[in-house]
Amino acid sequence: MEIISLTDEGRHELQLQGRLDANWADRVGQAIEMAVQSGHHRVDLEFASVDYVSSAGIRVLLKYHKQLRTVGGALRVLRPTAGVLEVLQLAGIAEMLVASLHPPAIAESSGVAASDSSPPRQWEQDGLEFELHALAPEASMTRRLHGRPEAFSEGTLSVSRSEGLRCERDLVAVGLGAFGGSSLEGVGRFGETLAVAGAAVSMPTDGSSVPDYQITEGKLVPEVQLLYGISAQGAFSHLLRFEAAHTPRGVVGLSALVAAALEIAPAPAAAFVIVAETAGLVGGTLLRSPDQTSGQCPLAFPEVRDWMSFTTERANERQVALIVGFAEKSPLPESRPFLRRIGAGTSALGHFHAAVFPYRPLPKGRVDLAETVGPLLGSASAETVMHLLADERDFEGVGETDFMRGACWFGPLRDLVNAPQP
16 A cells, blocks of 8 residues: 655645555554644545555544544545445444535534634744633632652651642642542652642552552542642633744743743743643652651662652653643742752743653643543553653753643742641
């Protein structure tokens, strides 16, 4: 089989010639996958020169039809030969796939619920395309600081001083945590944790190396114990869509994205949730629970190698990351210990955790946060959870986390409140 790839007026076309059988089904699937990962959510398959389709071919067509439909896209079959059309009709999929069998309004349907009638603001900066949706421009979020990050380097983090956090739908949080309704339930398992939209993901340090997660189910709301961390409650003010295809490297750094959002947010500090296709993550993950330090500094060399794992090169390329974090332009004294350098693109400091999932396309335009996060956790388990860091060492440094495209919800932090210390 021969596959020719063309792009015209927002649609990507694959011209196929030959037999779509078991020998070629995976190749065709890979061609569609490459188009989707390049940002094309409307893919046409030219079938005028396809003379045979087997069950393996039908499986590929159904797989990508369903995948693209969930993100407001479409997979269409154009001009199938009579024999192939009959096969598709007998399989019961011709009506949904063959463009000539349904009206254009259905073929072009976005599958995304109509949103607010006000058009988004669009602009380009250094090849980076932005699309800004105002969600609740006057909204703000209340931030709380939990625990003492300094206690980690001192080796004095104690389970007895952990704080329970109920992960309601309007709460976002990052920190060193573990699932449990009491402090004792987290003993020996505290690791990188994030919470958003009524869900929480945590990387246990009990040796399993498998991220665990909980989702709000009816009256069951996830609860985590935090040794220290940051949380905020309220509504996000804006959604910023971004696409880096036309930048010199085809990527945008976390720091540049944070800088762009902080210019829009009418406050010096903001909370963030990012769902993005990754070009490479840079960060670290705890290997052992910090409540087990027994007074020893886990950051001292060479002991740090037993306590933490750092990326030595960009990791998790072409996957999807769910990121929760906070950034502040001029940190207040009480928040400064929680924050680190984000990268070269901003002077703001931040604290960001990322849960990494297998690749799946993201819907375009205005999307709902809960409806975006839910399918991620419902379709596959997270592969890892890490604390994002900027590696700015001379010569050996690998830089910062980069993305190709995605969605960034953010909201200003106005009322900074310290959580009561146990």
